[in-house]
Every structure is written in C-alpha cells, then in structure tokens.
Amino acid sequence: MKNIVVVMTGGTIAMRIDPNLRAAIPSLSSEELIGEVKAHIKDTQIREKELFNIPSGHITPERMTEIRQAVVEALSDPENVGVIVTHGTDTLEETAYYLDISIDNEKPIVMTGAMRNASELGYDGELNLTASIATILNEESRGLGTLVVMNNEVHSAAQVTKTNTLSVNTFKSPELGPLGIIDNDEVLYYRREKSVKKVIVDTLEPKIALIKMAAGVEGDIIDFYIDNGYKGIVIEALGRGNVPPATLPSINRALELNIPIVLVSRCATGRVLGSYGYLGGGKGLFESGVINGGYLPGHKARIALMALVSANKSKEEMEQFFKI
Numbered sequence: 001m002k003n004i005v006v007v008m009t010g011g012t013i014a015m016r017i018d019p020n021l022r023a024a025i026p027s028l029s030s031e032e033l034i035g036e037v038k039a040h041i042k043d044t045q046i047r048e049k050e051l052f053n054i055p056s057g058h059i060t061p062e063r064m065t066e067i068r069q070a071v072v073e074a075l076s077d078p079e080n081v082g083v084i085v086t087h088g089t090d091t092l093e094e095t096a097y098y099l100d101i102s103i104d105n106e107k108p109i110v111m112t113g114a115m116r117n118a119s120e121l122g123y124d125g126e127l128n129l130t131a132s133i134a135t136i137l138n139e140e141s142r143g144l145g146t147l148v149v150m151n152n153e154v155h156s157a158a159q160v161t162k163t164n165t166l167s168v169n170t171f172k173s174p175e176l177g178p179l180g181i182i183d184n185d186e187v188l189y190y191r192r193e194k195s196v197k198k199v200i201v202d203t204l205e206p207k208i209a210l211i212k213m214a215a216g217v218e219g220d221i222i223d224f225y226i227d228n229g230y231k232g233i234v235i236e237a238l239g240r241g242n243v244p245p246a247t248l249p250s251i252n253r254a255l256e257l258n259i260p261i262v263l264v265s266r267c268a269t270g271r272v273l274g275s276y277g278y279l280g281g282g283k284g285l286f287e288s289g290v291i292n293g294g295y296l297p298g299h300k301a302r303i304a305l306m307a308l309v310s311a312n313k314s315k316e317e318m319e320q321f322f323k324i
C-alpha cells in the first residue's frame with residue numbers, strides 16, 4: 001500500500017459560502033475536504049495533516065517555513081511516496097516556488113487548490129486532489145521538484161503563475177506551457193524539466209521589499225525601505241529592465257549600503273538584460289551592481305531573495321542563482 005501525505009493549509013478548496021456574509025470563508029474540515037476522494041481511490045492510503053485553514057492572503061514567510069517543515073517531515077518517512085499541499089490560489093505560486101528551491105528530494109511534491117468553493121456548482125477541489133494523487137503516483141513525476149496541479153495540468157513551480165482572477169483554467173506557464181496533462185487519471189508528460197535552482201534553507205528573511213516601476217515613479221519608496229531596515233529589494237522594472245531616472249539616486253544609495261537589489265520586469269514574459277544605455281537603462285543598472293533577476297516575476301524573485309538573504313549568500317552566489 002502506497003502512502004501519500006496531504007498537508008492542508010486552506011484556500012478556496014476548503015471554503016464554503018457563509019449564509020450571513022454571502023461570501024466564501026474557510027470552513028471545510030479535513031474529513032470533508034478529503035473524505036470523498038479517499039473513498040474513490042484504491043491501493044493508496046491518504047494521511048492528512050491539517051496545518052492551518054486560512055486564505056492564502058494570510059500566508060506569511062513564517063507560515064511558508066512551517067509548510068516546508070511539514071513537507072520535509074513527510075518526505076523523510078520511507079513509507080510516503082510523495083506529498084500534496086492544498087493551498088489558496090492567490091499566493092500558491094509563491095509557496096510552491098519556496099518549496100521548489102528549498103527542498104532537494106526525488107519524491108514529488110504537488111501543490112493544488114480550487115477556484116470554486118464547496119458551495120458552488122462545479123467545485124473543482126476533488127478533481128484537483130484526484131489529479132494530484134495521480135501525479136504523485138506516476139513514476140515520471142520523481143525528480144521534478146515541486147509541481148502545481150490544477151485543471152488537469154501539471155506545471156513546474158518555477159514557471160507557473162495565476163493568470164485569471166476567476167477561471168478554473170487560471171494557472172498557466174506562459175513561456176513554456178504545462179509539463180503535462182492528467183487525462184482520465186493518467187499523467188502524460190510533454191516534457192520533464194528538472195528543477196535545478198536550490199537554496200536549501202528553512203527560514204525566510206521577511207524584510208525583502210517588492211517595488212513596481214511605472215511612468216514617473218520617484219525614489220521615495222526605495223528610501224522608505226532603506227530607512228526601515230529592509231535587507232533586500234526586488235524591483236519590477238519597465239520592459240527589458242529599465243527604471244525612471246528619478247529612482248537612480250535611491251537605487252545607488254541602497255547599493256552603497258550593500259542592500260542587494262534584484263531587477264526583474266513587470267512584463268508578463270521575457271527576461272531582463274542591459275540592452276539600453278540611456279539614463280535609467282538596464283546597462284547602467286547592472287554595471288552599478290544591480291543583480292539580474294532573469295525571467296522571474298517580482299513575487300517569485302522576492303521569495304528567492306528572502307531565501308538567499310536568509311542563507312547569508314554572497315552577491316556572487318545570488319547572481320549565480322538568478323542566472324538561467
């Protein structure tokens with residue numbers, strides 16, 4: 001008999017409509033969440049661990065480390081073949097990315113959730129859980145790091161992002177597409193991408209800022225984070241990796257204080273590079289010591305920087321991490 005551990009953390013998958021509020025709130029017990037699914041699967045035992053039952057907007061870096069701890073513990077038991085983490089979809093890709101970079105284990109870790117709550121017709125929680133179990137049980141899922149399974153698709157934690165506020169088909173990997181699909185309980189991989197970027201660390205530095213650039217943004221917001229003891233800054237820059245020139249004095253101030261700055265783009269796809277030499281262009285930023293964050297979206301680069309700072313990595317090691 002194979003064992004799979006389901007670590008429950010909350011999200012819409014564990015919510016119902018409250019009749020007074022007429023809005024969804026956390027309410028499903030672990031038995032209610034998993035009972036029906038358990039009754040349908042054969043030859044596999046599900047061991048549930050209810051860590052918390054919160055919306056994913058309540059997930060903090062500390063709670064991410066608690067999730068990691070629960071996953072690592074479950075993986076260390078030779079009887080368990082893999083772990084499923086149920087989670088709200090709003091920040092699912094952040095926790096997935098942290099688990100992916102911070103755990104080095106061949107056993108599959110699958111994160112899943114739901115877009116419709118248990119009071120709605122077409123609740124997708126059970127479908128996503130069943131597809132996650134099929135993914136764990138497939139031998140080809142081993143060695144791929146943390147996977148995200150939603151809407152019968154398997155995605156890599158590094159690539160996946162929530163693209164739509166409502167649709168059940170919201171999780172996409174815009175650059176490369178899903179790794180595979182789940183068809184009739186069978187997992188079919190189009191490609192198997194081994195997850196290679198690792199920072200094995202069980203803590204996350206919370207004081208890492210994420211700042212979005214826009215036309216006419218000035219340096220005051222950067223100064224705020226410097227003055228409030230932040231240990232690192234991720235800048236979601238314009239296009240190819242450029243910033244409005246009025247931010248430059250504050251960026252240079254942060255660099256002089258050895259506060260690492262990672263540059264990514266606010267564009268949905270594509271990497272950043274020093275293609276532009278004008279004032280505020282990426283070329284000057286990288287020459288002055290800003291770290292190239294590659295193709296990562298800002299919220300995942302922030303998780304990476306939280307892990308790298310927490311692990312006391314040098315600037316060179318950080319640069320190495322973000323290199324494709």
Ligand SMILES: NC(=O)C[C@H](N)C(=O)O
Nearest residue numbers: 011012055056088089090
């Ligand atoms: N679909 C969901 O799970 C969204 C919910 N607001 C959450 O992230 O907890």
